[in-house]
Amino acid sequence: MNSTATASKPIEANNLKVIKDEIGYELLMNKKFRKYADCCNDSQLKSLCTEASNVHRENFNSLKTYLDSHQ
Template identity: 45%
Template sequence: MNTMNPGNNQLDARNLKTLEDQLAYEALMNKKCSQYAEYCTDANLKQVCQQGAATHKTNFTALKNYLDSHN
């Protein structure tokens, strides 16, 4: 089943919903990792949490850019 119309840059409703859900997940994980980093007193654990937050922010940005390119 083709989820995109040939020659059309629009996403179908199912794929759009999946992307929106994933955007929400990445935003939440970024927020949680950032919050956990604030709570950490161990420098190594704090760094792991900060790296996780950065990864989720990067994922969010990439998904958002992809979604914006299909509007």
């Protein structure tokens, strides 16, 4: 089976729900860590929160791209 056939294969309903839940979780965590970074006075803590925010944004983008490729 080639990769194009795999990319267009529909996602099962239970898996779709899990992916949508994870997308929401990653979006929320991105926003929270960004807010925490804005509130930090300590530069190391601010950097750590910014890094965590970026990781969750990347996770969100990856999940969204995966979801979009199956619709």
